[in-house]
Amino acid sequence: MAGEQVRKAWRRYDGLPPKAHIVIVIVALMMIVAPFLSAAGSGGAVTTQDSLDPNGFLGLSERSTVPVSRATLVAFDGEDLMDDLAYLACVPASTFYSEEDGVTVTSPLMFYQPTMDSPSDAETALDAGVGIEYLMQDYVTASGSRLSSVTTVDVPRSEAEGMAARWNADQLVMIKGGEAAGTAARIATANWEVARTAVVAVVDPSVSPMDDVVTGNVSGTVPAVGTVGGEFSGSIEPSFHSESSHNFDVGDQYKFVQAVLEWSTPGPFPGLTQRGKELGMHLYQGEIMVALSTEWNAFSGPLDTAQSFVYTPGPWRAAVVFIPTMGFNAPGYDGPSYASRVFEAAQYTITYDLFGGVDMPIPDVPAAGARNARFTLTWEGGRELGLLIRGPSGQEIASAIGGASPGRHELEVAELGNGMYTASVINLDGQAVEADFELEYEWTETMSELEVEGLVGATEAAVLASELNAPLLYATPDGVPGATIGAMDTLGTTDVHLVDLTGNYDRIIKEMGSFRGAGQPGIAITTHRDLDVLISEIADLGQRGREGRQDVVITTLNPWDYWHTNSNAENPQGERWGGRFFGPAAYAAANHGTPVLVTEADPRLSCSNAYHNVYWLRAYAGRSPAPVGAMYLTGQQVVDAIASYGLDGEGMESLLTVAGQFEIGTAWDRALVGATTPGRIGGTPVDASVWISRCNTYPLVIFANPGVDQSIDPHDGKRIVGSRSTRTLGTLRTVEPETEVQMDNPVAFTWACYLYKFNERASEYWGASYQAADGTIPNESPSDHPWDGGTLPDICEDVFEDYSRQAGYGEAESAGYDATVENLN
Template sequence: MIALSSSPASRFSSVDPTPTVRLSSSYEAQRPLSRVAIVASDPDSFVDDFAYIATVPTGVFCDNGTQYVSPVVFSSGSDSEMWFVEDWAQYLETDGGISQGMVVGDIPQPLLVDLQDTLGTRLYPRITGSTAAEIAAKLAVSEWASSGTAVVALASDTFTQPSTESGSATHTLSGRESSTESFSGSASFGAPTSNNFTPPSWAVWMHGQFNWSGSEIMTHELINPSGEVVDYSVYTQMYFSRNPAYVSSPVPMQFWLPVTEYGVWTMNVTTDQTHTTALDCKVTYHPGYRHTIDVPADSKSLDIELRWDNVATDLNLALIDPNGRMVMWAPAGSILSNPGLESISLPYPMPGEWTAIAGWMDATTETNNIELSWDISRFPENLGSYLESAANGAVLASLLNAPLLYASASDVPAVTEWALERLGVSNVVLVDPADIHQTSLLTELSGLASLLTIDTYSSLSGNITEISKSPDVVVSVPVGTGDEFMAPAAYSAAVHGSPIFSLCGDDNVMTTRAQETWAPYLIGPEINNIYIVNKYENRAENGWYDERIPNKFSMMESVDSFEGFLSSRGAYNATAPQPVVVVAPVTLIPTSFDRSLQSHFQSGRIPAETADLASVLINRGLLHRYIYLTAQSADTALVSLYAYTDGATFIDNNYNYYTLTQIENSTDALESAGFDIEYHVGLDAVVSSIQSQVALWTLSTHGTLTLLPRDPPDRPNGPGFFSMRTVDAKWGFEISESERESSGDSDKLVNPVAYQSELQYHTTVSTDEFEANLGDIGSPIVIVTACLLGGSELPLMMMRHGAVAVTASPRTVYFQPAGMLSVLLAQHLCDGLTTGEALSQGLSLISSDYSNPLDDRNPRDYANQQILFGDPSVKLYDPSVDVHVPAVNPLHTSFGAHTPGLGVNPVAALGISDYLPQSLQAIGAQFDYYQDTNFSEFVSLLSLRTVTIVEPGAVSVYVSNLTAHSDEVRTFVESGGVLAVIGVDDDMAWLPWPVDYASSGGGSSVTITDSQHPLLTNPNTLNSTMDYDGHFAQVWSNLTILATDGSHPVFAAGSAGCGKVAVTTINPTGGVRDPFIENLISWSEVPSIRLRSISLSQQIIWAGDQLVITLELTDMVGNPIEAASVSVLLNSSAVATTDLGDGFYAITLDGQWTGVNVGDFDLLVHASLAGYDTLTLHLENVFTVRPFPWVMLGVLGGGVAVAFGGYLYLKRRSGSRILRNDSSKMTKRERERQEKKDTKVDPKEYFGV
């Protein structure tokens, strides 16, 4: 029994055994499973999201203290997906390959064929359903033979989309110009000196300048009337701003922000001198307009636009939340950036009264008509609560090794009740932490089993962490369109053994605080080409606003809010660091939120823009321990240091001293950890090395978002540009490789572009240009030490190509602290720390720790805002130490009552007597027997069967039922099932493929026409002595005739899609029955021959042309069929074939043949090979030979390739054409075959033939 309490300390008890799942635990407690689950992705539906979540407990589950893991992939056919599943298949080759592949949902047949070829295994069963509850129920009965416990979560297939709320307001600004108030202030030693001022009631924006004469360095904090610090400066930045070596004249302390509230504002000034210094204080006030907007609960976005008609003026826009905090703004400093228009798109605003502020900078007495307009979109009601219920249900089900089923908030679907009864569930755990279910649901569930309800967040967290012992947390956000990130995030949470929460919980308060951290990033850097320019006089990044990017007080408010968010859910651990996985695009939750959590929280971002890509990135990261071994250069690190620190002294936050030699410090650690080192800074060499699939790439260079300044900056999705060399060298240098740093500057910084001799070799590379040369790069960890690239497309691009972790900063970084961080990252990773631990420890040593800020001093650096893109549990592995972990074959291993893919007996027998039960029992088959009394269950479980056999004489009894379910029969076979109809005795029109039965004739002996066919030889050899009644007047042209009555077919079989169908009028009796039935069952394991592609040497064929037709034959998983017996008919004419090897066969039609044979030609292929099913395939209108024209207008040369996937390759009953272009990528297996072919010597090449 499972005991549960509703208190925050509630726990599951008496769960035996209790799994241990911790990121910090050794991988001895985790084992890979040799299986894969592919879930169809539909970004416009919610069914696929809940289907994916229901699949998670089949790919991640705990049994006897071990966590078993295998991929669960949201499939769209992307390159990223194919590279990942190819790597997974390659890892498992040592263990015999993938033993089990499952498909959930409707995936296009061509994509399935490509996936099967890539994985090298058959993807079956294919579990489909019209509702998420149906899919979950089928998954449960497919995976579990029985289960005493089931987890039930809430799910809905559709949600009502609320209408968008819109509004507008107009206002005329006239007669009020900006004005400056000057007053005297002071600064005294010992404590901050307060200098007060009160903005006038008409002011909406202000710019303060506090200056002084003298050499002392001062800093400030600006405090609003509510007592909150909203602006500040730091000592190091003010030092440079006042230093004549860096500025033409000293720069005052400044602030620039909207007037968020009226009253007395205080400028607290601190000086480093012991005397009192007079301050020259100026505050310029700008007029404008304020308007309140009521934002309802569950808002998805607030989109506001400001327009004005005096377009040669500069207006700015800001949004103030109901608590009076400035959350977002449009602070463009140039009227040319967007004349007459500013806009803000704010995701996930908190409810309440917001204030929009439109401020006219440097206003005149002219007239300016302005208009504010806004749209507020909302989530469907309770969407986030449903997703949280399902996702956490998946985590709990994984920990308990129990199935996940679905209910609505009010009742239990019939299909869920059916699954509960079939599995024999006695204990149901209802997961609904938001407590949105109704009493009627509890009543129904209580009537089905003993019910335990988790209806609070603290109870949910307590139960999960008690079992997993993991402090980890996963957070995401709902989207509301059906492309939901909470679905793949559930897989992450299951592996981490952690609760998963929507950051939109608590009415978007947490998301609002997260958005606030990004506002300063809308003030961009000053750049000259790719290089950052120090302009302390300007309001810019790298200018006097630099240290506010991000605002440390907003960052601390964010992490404090997150601690409260977790505490209210019973998930905050104050005594230990907490890894946090953030699954959301950077456009929805800014990466500055992740950085705000450092360093108590070890955050890692999954930045995918779609749910299907998120699933790939999550799977790749969490399975990195295994698939990293498939990389070609897993024992090699690439060091690309173009601009870097070389020999400088560095002091960290704890006053530890270092001599920072970035190259040697990094490579010494890597070499000590057993890695070979490659040094490259030339673009082509770097690309080549990355393509060799190195384990780690550390890059130190110049970077920027765009080549020219943009206002506002293109952040977070700037294209990204960085510096490299056109000619390769081991590293960047100012003089030579041996004299890296010039004695002329002695700044201990290597900056090649500052030297004309090196500038000529400099090149600027964009992310797009870099990506154009990349393919599958393995699974590297990437350390980026460059300005701004963390706010560009580079990190996500690298992850799409395989990188499991990328660290990069979205803002400007500075040489020494950034270089020190890159060294610490490399050293920590080599010491065995996770990427999350490595970054957190590095940041806490040399930069801002917002969760535990320094009390008595500023941190050494504020600009290291590096973000970890990727799962924080990723490690750097050494192939000589972290060796192959044998995978567990789920088909041969017991996990209690969890029998992956074998919850339903593989054979279904449909009959009218004990004929099939007696035979199946005699041969030891696992089967279920069905008659008309339980025909509905026969249909409901059909898609989960491997083989379905219809008893002799049963067709006439079930013809009406079979006709009604003809579509289900087609789906079963084409998905990969085997259908055998024996002793046919009635009309076969219900069969999706044309077979006409005739009752005339009969006998006790047949004529065998394909004596080598596996149905007649494996494992039993059948002779011709078999009773039959009737024959087939016609059979589908893609079936192979195995036996006749002398003139008419009585036994035919062949492939249909990915499955097989056999029909016969033979009625096996006596000693023939059991061997015959055993052959039918064994047939499911026999490989089939498939025509994978056909190519023509030219598109347009004239009489007298030579034509070469090339056939590619493979099995269903892409292995080439070599040395087969292949015969081909073109219409009725037999033509010769030539075996080219490696599964390719050629038909050469010379000019004489095409000269006398014109018109349209069908192609009939017959291919056989011992141990394989015979291929019989009829293709219509494959090519046309045209009569040679008297006037030839033009001939188009070149070849055309036509590929065939599953049933699309077969002649349809309707007679439609089946040719299609093959756009699939070359798989690793195909590349290996091509490389093998390329090594063969072709004598023609030597003789110029």
């Protein structure tokens, strides 16, 4: 039986170099004969063969995954795309699917960046080399304290040799960088001895940033529609789950709605008793919330405003909620007292106004990645007009409502997607009189069609090659480079999957057909020219070895905008045009068994991406809430795009976004909650490659955790706890210093919240208890779990400690920042 397993392993890796044969067969044999060891530790370092059974572990895609003790590093260059294309070529060499055995074989694949000598505090987010060292320490430990090989691409010799020495590598393979086709050819011949099948992607590696300015203008007339409105009054008691609603109708002639909520609550000392007694207002179009008020009465007084574009005329409603927004542990409060309790209902009034206007489609359609857009609205006659710029799904991107220079509005939008945009001009002065206007616009297009088509095709080609266990090579729109021809001859390639979204396939097919002479085997070519079909084909291949689960990986071609950790910094600090995320995204997709959706390749994704980038530039520093309507509309666009590719199966898909916070704005993830299970890997492109490598091999490297195996713990199982302090007459006094405590299976607690027995005290303070969406009430509803003592726990931070203690974990609870970081590391 063991011999047959080894023979299968040999056949499975028959395309790898002889040394790789030996390493993998040895690993396969060790996996077969070594006993399975539990995660509890056996007194020694846990090795690869110790922690895996012969079928590997259940990987990200719910396929069996077999890690091998090697690592690949590609030198990161933020100035051009050669490193990105080299990284793509390394994807099928680092992760591939063995159809014979039904397993994915994987190993870490990272961009390489050396650690910074002495980064400033603001630059710590850019020191990605630290992450490489952290991961590889774990991976080497989990692999039995040595690696079979380290492969580097375009890494200086001294640094490559240093890594191989630190990681106890039996072999160092250094591959020269340079132009894309030659580098890919060298990667292929270094990793395959024979490759009957190869994937060739058509990409122009010489593309450079564009700077094409598009300008235009459009004129129109605001119709003679005056302002109408109405008023509602009512009362509401404090509640965590109920609301008071008022319905109104919006006619077809109206384009904008604004509502103002004013309220009062009884109490003897308004300055004291009104603190945190917060009413809020939500605007609904039908059942969809499109806007909500965000004022806090501690600053604005008892007044809230909500406004929205009229996405759809018809039934609308305004809803009032009365929910606490401030804890009652503010200075001067030891706890709720009768003087500060609020049981009485609040009295409120809602006044709403409807404004007429007109929608003007922008006749020019921006290309994906259009930047620095400017829209200028001018008019005459002393009128008051407003301007909204909206995306293809109707989402409001930017607005100018009031406060303009007489007769002029100017809006700047940092980014536009590839879709039809609309300018909505609103009559704000209430006059039922027409008003003429002119709108001028301009933007700069930074990505050529050739860049988008080539890079999207190459990204998909890398995943396709991984599924086919085939090398990835490159052609250009001008033809097939000699390096690619040479590699196919060396590898004995007879079948080529040609991925060409640029439209040059006829020339390339003809050229490939003339490669081989009489008596030589010809080349059979399968073309992939349609992106939708290619995505479907990769998704079908990715279903092998698992039962129906479909993951989604999304990324962007947007260059990396780097940032500093200084909270006062004007981020982003700048752009690295050659820093891209599509390589790590392809590596993640290859491990998930799914294609990559690149936002620039689909107008729905492109425009949603652009919206979230624009919003996040405004919001990241203060984390201001996103407009609800735009969040819904852009999220729905993304979900529609996923469904159109056949990737929307039963239940919620696991959706991974691979991009930095300014490449796909962070609120993008929140917009997809509910329809998907979203997650993100970001940071720098180097960070992304490291974290994806860690995730791909997580079931292995977790056993290199010193918290699991004390034999590899330099602190012998000790963690820092404390200190404890008290405040006397306003003076903080430490009563118990930090100490080191021996513990098993430590969990680090970092308290960033202040909630403590919330419902127990809120019921007294507010006269209401928090109720979850499923109807359960913490601290009141019964619990079936024996560790809860019959009742659901309250909303209280120390509940986590109680649960971890009952589960057998140690509590590494430290108060100081340095001690917390030390515990985590």
